[in-house]
Every structure is written in C-alpha cells, then in structure tokens.
Amino acid sequence: xxxxxxxxxxxxxxxxxxxxxxxxxxxxxxxxxxxxxxxxxxxxxxxxxxxxxxxxxxxxxxxxxxxxxxxxxxxxxxxxxxxxxxxxxxxxxxxxxxxxxxxxxxxxxxxxxxxxxxxxxxxxxxxxxxxxxxxxxxxxxxxxxxxxxxxxxxxxxxxxxxxxxxxxxxxxxxxxxxxxxxxxxxxxxxxxxxxxxxxxxxxxxxxxxxxxxxxxxxxxxxxxxxxxxxxxxxxxxxxxxxxxxxxxxxxxxxxxxxxxxxxxxxxxxxxxxxxxxxxxxxxxxxxxxxxxxxxxxxxxxxxxxxxxxxxxxxxxxxxxxxxxxxxxxxxxxxxxxxxxxxxxxxxxxxxxxxxxxxxxxxxxxxxxxxxxxxxxxxxxxxxxxxxxxxxxxxxxxxxxxxxxxxxxxxxxxxxxxxxxxxxxxxxxxxxxxxxxxxxxxxxxxxxxxxxxxxxxxxxxxxxxxxxxxxxxxxxxxxxxxxxxxxxxxxxxxxxxxxxxxxxxxxxxxxxxxxxxxxxxxxxxxxxxxxxxxxxxxxxxxxxxxxxxxxxxxxxxxxxxxxxxxxxxxxxxxxxxxxxxxxxxxxxxxxxxxxxxxxxxxxxxxxxxxxxxxxxxxxxxxxxxxxxxxxxxxxxxxxxxxxxxxxxxx
Numbered sequence: 113x114x115x116x117x118x119x120x121x122x123x124x125x126x127x128x129x130x131x132x133x134x135x136x137x138x139x140x141x142x143x144x145x146x147x148x149x150x151x152x153x154x155x156x157x158x159x160x161x162x163x164x165x166x167x168x169x170x171x172x173x174x175x176x177x178x179x180x181x182x183x184x185x186x187x188x189x190x191x192x193x194x195x196x197x198x199x200x201x202x203x204x205x206x207x208x209x210x211x212x213x214x215x216x217x218x219x220x221x222x223x224x225x226x227x228x229x230x231x232x233x234x235x236x237x238x239x240x241x242x243x244x245x246x247x248x249x250x251x252x253x254x255x256x257x258x259x260x261x262x263x264x265x266x267x268x269x270x271x272x273x274x275x276x277x278x279x280x281x282x283x284x285x286x287x288x289x290x291x292x293x294x295x296x297x298x299x300x301x302x303x304x305x306x307x308x309x310x311x312x313x314x315x316x317x318x319x320x321x322x323x324x325x326x327x328x329x330x331x332x333x334x335x336x337x338x339x340x341x342x343x344x345x346x347x348x349x350x351x352x353x354x355x356x357x358x359x360x361x362x363x364x365x366x367x368x369x370x371x372x373x374x375x376x377x378x379x380x381x382x383x384x385x386x387x388x389x390x391x392x393x394x395x396x397x398x399x400x401x402x403x404x405x406x407x408x409x410x411x412x413x414x415x416x417x418x419x420x421x422x423x424x425x426x427x428x429x430x431x432x433x434x435x436x437x438x439x440x441x442x443x444x445x446x447x448x449x450x451x452x453x454x455x456x457x458x459x460x461x462x463x464x465x466x467x468x469x470x471x472x473x474x475x476x477x478x479x480x481x482x483x484x485x486x487x488x489x490x491x492x493x494x495x496x497x498x499x500x501x502x503x504x505x506x507x508x509x510x511x512x513x514x515x516x517x518x519x520x521x522x523x524x525x526x527x528x529x530x531x532x533x534x535x536x537x538x539x540x541x542x543x544x545x546x547x548x549x550x551x552x553x554x555x556x557x558x559x560x561x562x563x564x565x566x567x568x569x570x571x572x573x574x575x576x577x578x579x580x581x582x583x584x585x586x587x588x589x590x591x592x593x594x595x596x597x598x599x600x601x602x603x604x605x606x607x608x609x610x611x612x613x614x615x616x617x618x619x620x621x622x623x624x625x626x627x628x629x630x631x632x633x634x635x636x637x638x639x640x641x642x643x644x645x646x647x648x649x650x651x652x653x654x655x656x657x658x659x660x661x662x663x664x665x666x667x668x669x670x671x672x673x674x675x676x677x678x679x680x681x682x683x684x685x686x687x688x689x690x691x692x693x694x695x696x697x698x699x700x701x702x703x704x705x706x707x708x709x710x711x712x713x714x715x716x717x718x719x720x721x722x723x724x725x726x727x728x729x730x731x732x733x734x735x736x737x738x739x740x741x742x743x744x745x746x747x748x749x750x751x752x753x754x755x756x757x758x759x760x761x
Contacts, residue, residue, distance in 0.1 A: 122173040134171065141167040144179045154181040157190050157302035162573065164189065166288075166301035168255050180302075182309075188340070192217035194253060194303045195243075195310050195339035196224050201295040202242035203229070203335075212297065213272040213323060213332060219593060220349075221338025225321050227272065231333050236315040239335075243313050250308030251292040255301060263287050263298060272323060273298055312346035313339045316353075325484055361643035362490040368648055368656070368706065371491065380488040380495030382636065387656035390685070391642075392635055394654050396476055398528070398752075399500045399631050402521050408472040408502060413454030415478060419444045424609055425453035434481045451477035452603075452628055455503040456610045459624075464614040469624060470506040470514055476635070477501050491640040492595065498635040504627040505612065508550070511625060512557040515583070515600055518629045519561055522585060522598045525631050529642060530754050533585045533597065535567055538575035545579055546604035554602045554625075555581045579605030580625075585633075587641045595637055601628040649728060652708040652756055653749040659686045660707050661723075662698040664714030671718040675711060675738060682742055684749075703728065708756040711741070731759035 120136040124143060134146055140160070144167070145152030155167045159178040164186055171177060180186045196215035199222070203210050207229045215224030258266075260277065267273035276298065281287050289296045290303050304310070315337040323329035340346040357363070365371045370388035377383060384392060403410070419437065422428035427449060428435075436447040448454065455473045464471065478498045487493050506514050526533055537558055540551045558581055562569050569583075576582055580602035586594040603626040606612075613621040632638040642650070652658050659679055663672040672688045679686045689698045695712065702710045712724040717735075725733045725741055744758045 122171060122175075124171050124173075124175045124177045127176075127178055137170055139168050139170055140165060140177065140179070143171055143177060147179070151179055151181070154183075156180050156182060156184075156187060156304060159186065164302065166255065166303075168301075182341075189217045190302050191304050191310055191341065192222045192339045193301070194307065195313055195337065196222035197253070197290060197292065197297055197299070197303065198243050198246050198307055198310060198313070199239070199315070199335065199337055200224050200226075200297060201246055201292060202239050204295065205242050206235075206239055207231075211270050211272065214276075215297075218336075221316070221336065223334050223336045225323070225332040225334050227323075227330065227332050229333065231318055231335065233318055236318070236335070240313065240315045243315075246292070247307050247310050247313065249293070250306050252306050253303045254291045255303075256289045256291050256296070257286045258289055259286055260284060263289070266296075267298070309341075310339050311341040312343045313337060314346060314350065322484070325487070327485060356644075359644045359647050360490075361492075361640045364643050364648040365490070370643070370656075373490070373494075378495070379485050380483060380493070382491060382494060382496070388639075390656040391650065391654050392639065395632070395635060395638070396500075399476075399525070400474075402524065402631065403472075403474040403502065406472070406517055406521060408474040411455065411458055411473045411475050413448070413451060413458075413475060413477060415447055415480070416445050417448055417454070419446050421453050421457070422446055422449075425450075425456070425606060426609060427453065431481070434483070436480050436482055447480035448477075449479055449481050451475055451479060451499060451501040452503055452606060452626070453610075455501070456606050456612060456626065459505050460610055460612055464505075464624075466507060466614055466616050466622070469614055470504050470510055472502065472504045474500070474502040491636040494636055497637070500630050500632045500635065502629045502631075504629070505607075505614075505624040506627060507614075507616075507622070508553065508625055511554060511602065511627070512561060514627060515558060515561050516565070518600050518627070519565060519567075519583070522600075522629075522631055525598065526585075528752050529645070531641070531645065532588055534588075534594065535562070535569040536572045536575075536584050536586075537562060537569055538572040538577075538582050538584060540576050540581060541574045541578060543578050544576070545608070550604055551581070554604075558583055558600075558602070577601055577603070579603045587638075595633075595641065597633040597638065597641070598631055599629065599633065602626075603628055648706045650706070650708075651752065651754050652745070653752050655706070655708050656685065657687055657705070657707060658684050658749075659709045659711060659745070660702045660705075661686065661688045661711045661713060662695060662702065663688070663690070664695055664712065666692070668713050668715065668718055672713050675713060675723060678738060679742065679745070682746065684745060699726065703730075709745075709758070725758055727756040727759055729756075729759075733759045 121133045122136050123131050123133045125131050132146060134143055140158030141152060141155050144155040157167050157180040158165050159180060160175045200212050200215055210229040211227040213225040213227065215222060263277055287298060288300055290299045290301060292307055315335060317336050319334045321332045321334040323332055338349060368387060369385050371382045371384050373382050419428055431449045435449055438445055459471060476498055478496060480496050483493055483495060504514055539555050582599060582601035585598040587597045588594055607623050607626050612624055614624055616622040661672040661675050663669050669690060676686045676688050699710060708728055710726040712726060717723055720735060722735045723738055723741060725736050741758065
C-alpha cells in the first residue's frame with residue numbers, strides 16, 4: 113500500500129454546503145489553498161464551527177469551515193487582537209517592569225490588563241507613539257510553538273501567565289506564542305501577518321479591573337484602545353464616540369434629573385427621581401395594556417424567598433454566587449434573581465384542564481443579581497432591576513401560536529419606539545434537558561414563526577438555554593454596542609422540576625411547556641437605550657414635562673395658569689415658567705430642557721383666547737385655538753407618535 117493510500121482524510125463543509133476532502137493534519141490555510149491559490153494567499157484566519165481560529169489550526173472531520181480574509185467581517189477583530197499585542201510590546205519598551213495578563217479584542221477595539229506599573233492618562237501619548245513606531249517598522253507576526261517547560265521558564269516571574277498555562281493549557285505538551293521583532297506573548301491567535309497591516313490606532317482610556325474579573329483577586333490596570341485599517345475609519349469612530357458621550361444616558365440622566373446612583377445607597381442600586389419615574393410609569397402602562405389585550409393576568413411575587421425555592425428551580429446551583437443571601441431565624445433566604453420560579457409556584461397551586469391552557473401571567477417584577485462591581489455602569493448593568501416578565505404555560509401544540517403572538521407584541525414595542533434590533537434563534541446546546549423529539553419540535557416551531565413572519569434573523573447553534581431554545585433580540589446603543597432586550601424562551605426544565613401538570617383530553621396528566629418572555633427585557637436597560645436613542649428628546653407621550661407655558665410678562669401669568677389648568681384637566685403634564693426672565697431666555701431654557709412643546713402667551717393671545725405654539729424643532733404657529741392644540745395633543749399622545757408634529761399639521 114502506498115503512503116498516500118495509507119494517509120487518512122478528513123472532510124470539511126464549506127459555507128455553501130459543499131464538502132471538500134483534505135489529508136488529515138491539514139490546516140485552515142491548507143484548505144484555503146485547496147479551494148484556490150488566491151484564497152490561500154489571502155487567508156488571515158478561519159472559523160471552525162463558528163469559532164474564530166488561527167489559519168495554522170488543524171481542521172477536523174465534519175467541521176464547518178469559513179475562510180477569513182481582509183474582506184471578512186471578522187478581519188477587524190483579528191487586526192485588533194494584533195493591535196493589543198502592539199500595545200503590550202510598546203508598553204514593555206516604555207515600562208519593562210510591566211507584567212502582562214490578557215489582552216483580547218472587543219467590539220469597539222481591544223484592551224490589555226497589566227500589573228506592576230503605575231499609569232495615568234498622561235502616559236498614553238508616549239505609549240501610543242511607540243505603538244506607531246512598531247507599526248511603521250512592519251514586523252512580521254510569527255506563530256511559534258514552544259515546549260510547555262520553556263513557556264513556564266519564560267513566565268517564571270509572571271503569576272498570571274503561569275495560571276493561564278495551568279488552567280487553559282493543562283495537559284498540553286506545547287503552547288503557542290506570537291512573536292514580533294524580539295517581543296513575544298503567549299497567545300492562541302489569530303493575528304494578521306505583520307504589524308504594518310494595522311492602519312491606525314488610538315489609546316482611549318485607563319481604568320481599574322480585577323484578575324479574572326473577580327473582586328477578590330489582584331487589582332489591575334486596564335488600558336483600552338481601538339484600531340482600524342485606515343485613519344479615516346478611526347476618525348469616523350472617534351466622531352461617533354464623541355457624539356455618544358453627548359448621548360450617554362448617565363450624563364443625560366443627571367442633566368434631566370431622571371435618576372441617580374449615589375455612593376451612599378450602594379452600587380448598582382438606582383434611585384428614580386420624579387422625572388425618571390414618570391417615564392417608567394408610562395412604559396409600564398404601555399406594556400400592561402399590551403399584556404391585558406393579549407389575555408395575560410397580572411400576578412405579584414415577593415422580593416424574598418426561602419432558598420428551597422431556588423434549589424428546586426435550579427437557580428441556587430447556577431446563580432448562588434450572584435444571589436444576595438441572608439439568614440432569617442436560622443433559615444436561609446435569597447432575594448429573587450428571577451421571577452419565573454414564583455410564577456411556576458402560582459401555577460402549581462391548583463389543578464388545570466387542557467381546556468384552561470394556555471395560562472398567561474405577567475409581572476413587572478424587581479429582581480436582584482450581585483454583578484461584579486467593575487461591571488456596573490449606569491442603568492446598563494445594575495444590582496436591582498425590573499423585568500416586564502411574562503410566563504405562559506401551554507400545551508406542546510400551542511407553542512407556535514403563542515410565540516407568534518409574543519413576537520407580534522415585541523415588534524409592536526420596537527415599532528412604537530422606532531428602534532433597530534437584531535434577532536437570533538438560539539438552538540440546543542450540548543448540555544440540555546428534554547428529549548430529542550421535544551427539542552426538534554420546539555426549534556421547528558420557533559423557526560416557522562420567524563420564517564413565516566419574514567423576520568431577518570441569525571442562527572446561533574448551541575446558544576440556547578439548557579432548558580429550551582429561544583429567540584433573542586438585541587438593541588444597539590449610541591456607541592454601536594449591542595444590549596440584550598426582548599426574549600422568547602421555551603422551557604422544558606422548570607415544569608419538570610416543579611412537577612407541573614394539567615389533565616389532558618385523554619384524562620391523563622401531562623406536563624406543560626413553559627414560555628418565558630419579556631417585551632422590553634429589563635426596564636433599566638430599556639430606559640438606557642431610549643435615553644440614548646432619543647438623546648433625551650422623548651416622544652410627547654413619554655416626556656416628563658410635555659408642555660411649558662411661557663407668559664410674556666407677569667401680567668399674563670393668570671392667563672398662563674388658566675391654559676395650564678385646561679391642559680392639566682385633559683391629563684397632560686404642564687408647567688408655567690413664572691421666573692422673571694425675558695421670553696427669549698424662557699424659550700432657550702425650555703429647549704435645553706428638551707420640552708416637546710412651548711405655549712407662548714402675551715396680551716394678544718390673552719385677548720383672543722389663543723396660544724402661540726412652538727415645538728422643540730423651533731417651528732412656530734401663532735393664534736392657535738387652545739381646543740385645536742388640545743385635540744392634537746390627545747391624538748399625538750394616544751397614537752404614541754415619535755416626534756411633536758403640531759406645527760404644519
């Protein structure tokens with residue numbers, strides 16, 4: 113038998129579904145050359161079963177493979193990973209004592225966590241200049257395999273890298289380094305071929321972090337930066353970043369007196385001021401109407417439960433480290449991290465017939481999760497937050513119809529606020545509960561809802577919850593970052609753990625499927641998205657103050673209050689600007705306060721019983737009958753229009 117006959121082959125699947133067979137031991141780059149020499153030369157990295165890998169990684173039988181070139185979406189991620197290495201090399205040129213830990217790429221750029229070096233913002237300029245010299249030198253970035261013992265010797269004085277070797281490379285005889293010039297770093301890659309491929313870099317800020325994200329570990333210094341293929345791309349990003357700073361919900365929250373998170377209250381525990389609570393109340397009223405129209409019944413569960421409940425639901429095992437636990441009379445209790453076990457317990461309090469399903473519960477329920485302090489940020493990640501939670505208990509053949517109704521509700525929310533979302537179908541993970549038949553049926557039903565509805569969505573294989581597949585929605589913020597939003601999740605686990613049953617048409621006990629759904633996600637994160645999305649210029653129906661009456665002089669104060677009272681009686685939030693200011697200053701103040709409407713009243717308006725209307729876009733209409741304006745306001749509010757649009761109507 114010849115050597116070629118004895119060599120085993122492996123088959124990989126290309127993105128178009130076709131297959132290609134290559135010798136065992138072939139790399140991603142080898143596969144690219146097999147497809148075509150041009151593609152082989154252009155290969156930067158690869159994806160094996162959706163995971164980004166080095167072009168030097170070996171392929172395996174049955175793998176789904178994608179070749180990454182400089183035209184791929186993933187290229188920027190690879191380039192930024194290399195930029196993190198350029199930063200680390202520049203840092204150690206300037207500060208040889210600096211200890212490196214990890215430096216991954218991110219959605220916006222990269223960061224590197226370092227120890228044993230004292231840095232501040234003023235130091236970044238010199239490090240950045242050194243980075244640019246490394247890029248200009250165009251060093252080759254070489255992948256080098258080293259014996260494990262050699263790697264341990266290299267990092268004899270670096271406890272962080274030794275821990276990575278011990279935990280993430282346990283049992284490996286060799287490990288990979290990436291080398292540029294005389295500098296090297298332990299890394300799996302992938303990277304671009306040379307430092308000169310990095311077109312533009314910028315170091316953005318310095319912050320504190322903890323090793324492995326654990327507050328009990330050593331505090332580190334995190335330097336964050338970004339990188340692009342060109343200076344023009346970098347400039348565009350920096351301009352967007354400046355605009356995002358102006359839209360930052362933390363900044364606007366303070367300016368508009370919406371919320372605060374003072375140190376005295378504890379981290380991640382927001383206080384909502386009257387203006388902020390007004391917006392939240394409107395959001396709650398809107399979602400309550402949607403729930404009631406869809407046949408949901410409102411329930412309420414306490415903030416605190418005995419931990420037996422969390423042990424039964426499985427949350428105690430999975431969330432114990434993130435729960436707030438306390439002892440009460442020698443019994444352990446926990447603040448609830450989720451609302452679903454309480455809803456399952458409500459369902460379990462009586463017997464059900466198949467004729468009574470589906471049962472639909474909803475609750476605007478406050479939950480508590482002990483996030484790492486370093487991850488807390490404004491309303492985007494907090495310890496106490498409220499979920500517009502809904503849980504449905506359905507028969508297997510009711511899943512599709514109920515999910516379709518939930519999707520309609522979610523898209524009504526999205527369209528009402530003129531939001532952009534990304535949709536993903538997450539399927540069965542490796543570790544899961546439930547039979548193959550149930551999972552296949554559930555995934556097919558979710559896919560049918562998405563396909564028949566014409567929704568654009570990504571498939572996320574293996575990203576479903578262990579208890580069932582799900583449809584996830586994510587919002588984009590002012591910086592282009594994505595945040596979890598609405599969700600629809602099927603759950604076969606909790607009904608089993610709580611032994612939930614209903615009597616079927618056959619007079620036998622059957623287990624319902626539980627559907628978890630939220631139309632906003634959490635109020636806190638949704639509020640954050642709205643603040644930044646609207647730049648604080650809320651639609652009239654949401655605005656904390658909807659109309660401000662501006663008397664021309666003190667002589668017109670009486671008429672201004674009569675106008676206010678009439679609008680008050682119709683249910684609008686109205687104030688009179690009674691400070692002794694000029695009309696011009698009153699208008700500027702109302703504009704700065706992001707008022708949808710201003711009503712200017714002077715002697716002419718008072719004599720005629722009219723108002724002059726001015727909106728936030730500085731459009732004006734004079735001699736407007738108050739009843740006409742009021743009729744318009746009611747329509748604008750009831751239709752939940754995005755922008756004030758009286759002038760020119």
